[in-house]
Amino acid sequence: MTTKVSTFSLRLPISLKAAVEKLAAADGTSMNQFLVMAAAEKLSAITTAETFFTERKGRGDPAAAIRFLTRPGGEKPRPDDELPN
DSSP states (O other): OOOOOOOOOOOOOHHHHHHHHHHHHHHTSOHHHHHHHHHHHHHHHHHHHHHHHHHHHHHOOHHHHHHHHTOSOSOOOOGGGSOOO
16 A cells, blocks of 8 residues: 655754754664654653543533532641742
């Protein structure tokens, strides 16, 4: 099976291009292949996180959260726990 590909120009800061070239060489791949894999990894991470949080959202119980946040007892914040003004 042949994958269709598309070509486009990419402008990178010189320092970023040098870093990508160095890592791609160390990985034994071309800069193009390195960037393709980096894009695929980023897409996978975003998709996985989106799925995870969408599923978690469906299991949420707002009433239980409010009960937890307003429960009696517990310690008051210590001076070093508070944000400075």
